[in-house]
Each structure stands twice: as C-alpha cells, then as structure tokens.
Amino acid sequence: MVDPRTPVIVGVGQFTERIDDPDYRGMSAVELATEAVRAALADTGAxxxxxxxAIQVFAGLRQFEICTPYATAPLGCSDNYIRSVANxxxxxxxxxxxxxxxxxxxxxxxxxxGGAIAAGDLEVALILGSENGSTLKxxxxxxxxxxxxxxxxxQLDDLGYGFEQYMSEYTAKHGLSGAPVQxxxxxNARRARLGLSVEEYRLKMAELFAPFSKVAAKNPFSSSPVERxxxxxxxxxxxxxxxxxxYPRLMxxxxxxxxxxxxxxxSVEAARKLGVPEEKWVYLHGHADQREQDLLDRxxxxxxxxxxxxxAEALRGAGITIDDVATFDLYxxxxxxxFAVCDDFGLAANDPRGLTLxxxxxxxxxxxxxxxxxxxxETVAAMRDKPGAFGLVGANGGVMSKYSVGVYSTTPVDWAPDRSKELQADIAALPKLAVTRNANGAGVIETYSVRYDWPERTGVIIGRLDADGSRFMAISTDDDLVTLMTTGDPLGAKITVTAGEDGKNRAVLA
Known part of the structure; x- marks a missing residue:
C-alpha cells in the first residue's frame, strides 16, 4: 500500500499528422493537442x-508560434491555448x-x-503540448x-517566454539566434576535448543517430518513419x-x-475514485531539475x-543505478x-537497451x-509492458541550459522529494570564465560553428584572447578563415579579432 496522495500517471496520448497523409488537414496547435488529450483520457480506461x-489544472507547453513577443502567429492562434483545448x-x-x-x-x-499532488494541494492534473510547424510551413x-x-x-497563468535564459543581445549579435548553431x-567543443578530426566526429554522430532512425521507422507516431x-x-x-x-540536415x-x-x-486516491485500473498506474520513482550556467560563463x-x-539525482531517488534502467528516452x-549522458554514465551508442523510445x-x-x-x-507505455522495470526520461531545454529527469516504473512507491535545490548550489558555486565583450587583438578559436543558412556563409566563433585568456565571441566572413572552417579544422587556429561599433566582433585568420 502507498500513501493515497501518491501521484501516478494514468493516461498518455499522442497524435501525429504527416503531410503525406491522404487526409492531411493542416491542423492548428489547439486541434493537435485536443487529439492527444482525447487519447490520454481514453487511455485511463475510466x-x-x-x-x-475532475482535472483541476491544465498545464501546457508553449508552441514556437507564440514563443517570442516579436511576432504574431501567421495563421492566427487562440488567445488561451490551454482553455481552447479544455473546452x-x-x-x-x-x-x-x-x-x-x-x-x-x-x-x-x-x-x-506530482509534488503538488503529494502535498495535498491538487488531485488531478493534465499536461499537454503540441506543435503545428508543418501547417505553418x-x-x-x-x-x-x-x-x-x-x-x-x-483565467490563464502565463509564466512568460523565458528565452532570456538562452540568449542575450551579445550572443544574438554573434549569430546565436537558433539552436543548430548553438x-x-x-x-565542436566536445570534439576538441576528445581530439577527433572533423571526419571522425561526423562518423561518431552518425553511429549515435542511426539506431534512433531505426526506432523512428517503426513508431506509428513518427513524422519521418525512415530508417537511415x-x-x-x-x-x-x-x-x-x-x-x-x-550538422548535416539529417542530424x-x-x-x-x-x-x-x-x-x-x-493521486492514487483519485485514481481509485475515478475507476482507473491499477494496471494503468505508473509511478515517478526519481526526479530532478537542474539549471546550467549561462553559455559564456561555463x-x-x-x-x-x-x-x-x-x-544522478533521479537515479539516487529511485534507488537504482544506470545499469538498472531498462529503457531510455534521451533528448x-x-x-x-x-553524448553528454553517454559520457557521464558510460553508455555506448549501440547500447542494446537503446537510447530512445x-x-x-x-x-x-x-x-x-x-x-x-x-x-x-512512450516510457509509460513501455513500463506497463514491462512491470517492475525502470524507464528514464532526460529532457533538455535551451543550450543545455536546463535539464529535467524522471525515472518511471509500475512498482508502487511513495512520493519522495528530490534534492534539486541543494544541488543547484553546486552549479552556482562553479567558477565563471571572464568574458571580453569588445575584443581586440590576437586570439585562438576555442570552438566554432558555421552558418550555412545565412545569405553569406558565416563563421561563428567562441575564442580566447592571447592577452589575458578571456573568452569572446566573433563572427567571420573572411574568405581564408571561413574556408578553413568549412573544409579544414579551425580548432585552436590563431585569429585576429576586431571590435566593431555595431557591437560585433569580427575575426580574420592571423
């Protein structure tokens, strides 16, 4: 027996509309979420x-079309996405x-x-999310x-955009306005640490992701069910x-x-009252949320x-090790x-358990x-199929800015609080690297990317000044440097950087 306030996930639902579907409609974010919510409600078996x-709280994830205050949804949107779905x-x-x-x-x-339910503040909640990028395109x-x-x-508790945690005016001016370049x-910094060539690292990335595509090819909810x-x-x-x-496109x-x-x-109590069969119940055994330093401070x-x-904290809370995990879904x-999880916990790209569901x-x-x-x-469904096994979900936000983890199982267990707040102090205590915003002089390339998606192919650089070792950002359209960045290996290359009046540092090959 567990405490009747113990939270359990009792229903999950998914929906995918592919453009090559014969009945493709170009659905809205509200319509997509509604289909998923209906599936989740039906999945409860009640x-x-x-x-x-009985649902007291509907909590929704913000869609791309409403992710910034600078643009309006091109096809229009609901003024209250959450309540549109609820209605x-x-x-x-x-x-x-x-x-x-x-x-x-x-x-x-x-x-x-889950914590609010365990504390007695809530009995039933629903979490929903959707994205209508195909329709918009x-x-x-x-x-x-x-x-x-x-x-x-x-009523709507709009908790804000939160993008200021991922970028600043300084980083945006230097090309960090999208996830691929970030x-x-x-x-590339990891490649530098491992001492691999461009070709060797691209192969490692392909070896990591090819098994992912194999899973996607068999998933009926995949947007691109093609094995690569x-x-x-x-x-x-x-x-x-x-x-x-x-990154090539397929990565x-x-x-x-x-x-x-x-x-x-x-809660378990609510599940019993509503007649949800116990075989539907999946417990959260371990959980944790951590926030990284800002990118340039690291x-x-x-x-x-x-x-x-x-x-590590989610595994500790669940009382297991990484070897005890039966399934993974890593962001x-x-x-x-x-790679970050693999490096830290000794997982191989070809781990027989797989790294995604x-x-x-x-x-x-x-x-x-x-x-x-x-x-x-997917993890909830897998745990129902493997009673007593453990499934781990790793969820990442921003530029590895926020990481949340859950460990799931059908094995009954009382809710246990995590130590995320205490552990966050460890990150807060980490040293911060000095950053020179307006950089001039000789330096070296610490890491880099190249934007092929801009009208002019542009190098994006995090570098270190020779004078004091401080970090700076720079962009470059210099032919010699961009050629090195696209056909060679610029890691550690000597450059000269000049600060512009527009707030942008520009680099050329020294």
Whole structure:
C-alpha cells in the first residue's frame, strides 16, 4: 500500500499528422493537442467524461508560434491555448498554466505537479503540448491558409517566454539566434576535448543517430518513419546538406511537424475514485531539475553539469543505478545532449537497451518544447509492458541550459522529494570564465560553428584572447578563415579579432 496522495500517471496520448497523409488537414496547435488529450483520457480506461471534469489544472507547453513577443502567429492562434483545448474535451479546470520555453518543460511539469499532488494541494492534473510547424510551413505565403484565430478568454497563468535564459543581445549579435548553431559550438567543443578530426566526429554522430532512425521507422507516431544508415547520415549530399557545422540536415531536429502529446496525472486516491485500473498506474520513482550556467560563463562548454547532476539525482531517488534502467528516452535535438549522458554514465551508442523510445527529434520529430512529453508517453507505455522495470526520461531545454529527469516504473512507491535545490548550489558555486565583450587583438578559436543558412556563409566563433585568456565571441566572413572552417579544422587556429561599433566582433585568420 502507498500513501493515497501518491501521484501516478494514468493516461498518455499522442497524435501525429504527416503531410503525406491522404487526409492531411493542416491542423492548428489547439486541434493537435485536443487529439492527444482525447487519447490520454481514453487511455485511463475510466469514464472519459468523469476524468475530464475532475482535472483541476491544465498545464501546457508553449508552441514556437507564440514563443517570442516579436511576432504574431501567421495563421492566427487562440488567445488561451490551454482553455481552447479544455473546452473541446469537456473540461473546465480551475487553473490553466502556460509554461516558458524549454524542452525540459514536460518532465519539469510532471515533477512539479506530482509534488503538488503529494502535498495535498491538487488531485488531478493534465499536461499537454503540441506543435503545428508543418501547417505553418505548408501555408506560408499562401492566401488559402486556415484561420486558427480563436477567442476564449478565461483565467490563464502565463509564466512568460523565458528565452532570456538562452540568449542575450551579445550572443544574438554573434549569430546565436537558433539552436543548430548553438549546439554546433558545444559539439565542436566536445570534439576538441576528445581530439577527433572533423571526419571522425561526423562518423561518431552518425553511429549515435542511426539506431534512433531505426526506432523512428517503426513508431506509428513518427513524422519521418525512415530508417537511415550510418553512411547516409555521415555523407553530405544535396539532400543531406550542411545546416550549421558540424550538422548535416539529417542530424538536426525536425521541427516542421504536426504533433501533440498529453499525460494525465492524479493521486492514487483519485485514481481509485475515478475507476482507473491499477494496471494503468505508473509511478515517478526519481526526479530532478537542474539549471546550467549561462553559455559564456561555463569554464568548459564541452560538458554539462546540470545534466550530470540531474540524472544522478533521479537515479539516487529511485534507488537504482544506470545499469538498472531498462529503457531510455534521451533528448536528442542534436548529438551533444545524448553524448553528454553517454559520457557521464558510460553508455555506448549501440547500447542494446537503446537510447530512445520515440526515435529522436531528427526522425520521430521535434515538436518544440513538447518533445519529451512524447518520450514520457512512450516510457509509460513501455513500463506497463514491462512491470517492475525502470524507464528514464532526460529532457533538455535551451543550450543545455536546463535539464529535467524522471525515472518511471509500475512498482508502487511513495512520493519522495528530490534534492534539486541543494544541488543547484553546486552549479552556482562553479567558477565563471571572464568574458571580453569588445575584443581586440590576437586570439585562438576555442570552438566554432558555421552558418550555412545565412545569405553569406558565416563563421561563428567562441575564442580566447592571447592577452589575458578571456573568452569572446566573433563572427567571420573572411574568405581564408571561413574556408578553413568549412573544409579544414579551425580548432585552436590563431585569429585576429576586431571590435566593431555595431557591437560585433569580427575575426580574420592571423
């Protein structure tokens, strides 16, 4: 017997609309989430209407189309995404919550509302997310696009955008305005630490991700169910063009997807009252949330302290080791987040347990901030199929900025608090590297990426000044330097950097 306040996930749902589906409709974020919520309610095995009416909190992940205050949704959107979905499924929650951006959000919300249920503050909650990137791309610039505008009003706790944790005016001026270039810096820094060549590292990335595509090829919810070989992933072609160094297209999160996911979380007491069969119950045995230093403050950008501490704390809470985990779903927008866990916990790319249940963001799909809700849904289903086993979900946000972990199992266990706040002090105490914003003089390239997606191919650099070892950022369109960055290996190369009046540092090959 467990405490009746113990939280359990009792229902999960997913939905995917592919552009090559014969009945493709170009659905809205609300419509996609609604389909997933309906699936999650049905998955409880209880009376759907009763469960919907019992939900006190609907918590939603923020979609890309509403992720910044600088643009409006091109096809319109609901003024209250959460309540639009709730209305469609016959629910009227006391509270609607819209999370800040961050791929860690799904696991963070499970842990947060699990704790609220355990504390007696809440009985039933629902977490939902969706992304309509395929619809937005399909109808971009067309006059026949659907109108997804909707006015529902009602209470909404909008927790803000939160993108200031991931970028600043300084980093944005130097090209860090998108995830591929940001993670390119991390993966190239890791390559430098390992002493691998460009070709060797590209092969390692392909060997990591080829098994992901194999999983995606068999997943009915995948946006791109195609198995890819190591050679196919590692070979740059017109179809597998470079996006941002070191990534060809097939190693980058696939964000033009139409996908939705949802999970119903409630107390054991509520589950019994609502008639949810016990074989549906999945417990959260361990959990943790950690936040990394800002990118340029990190002494070593090739590692992740937040990931390492969060995974270790979740395993400790569950009372197991990494060897006891039966399934993994590791956040995989790019290779680096997966490599980070592998490096810290001794996992191999070909681990027989696999490192994903969905198929990963480049192949299953990268539905923005809600990807790991699909990972949680797959993990819950896998744990039901393997009673007593443990499944680990690693959810990452920003530039390895926030990492949340959950360990799941059908084995009954009372809720236990984690030590995330205490552990966060360890990260706060880490040394910070000095940064020179307006850099002039001789330096070396610490790590780099190249933006192939700009009109002019541009190098993006994190470097160190010879004079004092401080870190700086720079961009470069210098022919000699960009050629080295695209056809050679610029790690450790000597450069000369000059600060411009526009706030941008520009580098040339020394």
């Amino acid at each position: 009376d759907v209407t009763a469960v919907a009416k 469609r499924v016959g629910a009227d929650p006391e509270r609607a919550v819209l999370e800040p951006i961050g791929g860690n959000g799904p696991q963070k919300l499970v842990s947060e509302f 399909t109808f971009a610039g067309r006059d026949d696009g659907p109108d997804h505008s909707e006015t529902v009003g009602g 993670y390119g810096l991390l993966d 070989s190591v050679e196919e992933l590692a070979t740059v072609t017109a179809d597998n063009r470079m996006i941002c160094d070191p 980058v999160a696939r964000d033009t997807v139409n996908q939705g996911a949802a999970a119903v979380l409630m 002494e070593d950008v090739s590692v992740s302290y937040s990931e390492k501490q969060a995974v 995989s927008c790019f290779p680096f987040p997966v 969905t198929g990963g963001l480049p192949y299953f799909g990268g539905p923005g901030n809600s990807y790991s809700l699909h990972g949680i849904a």
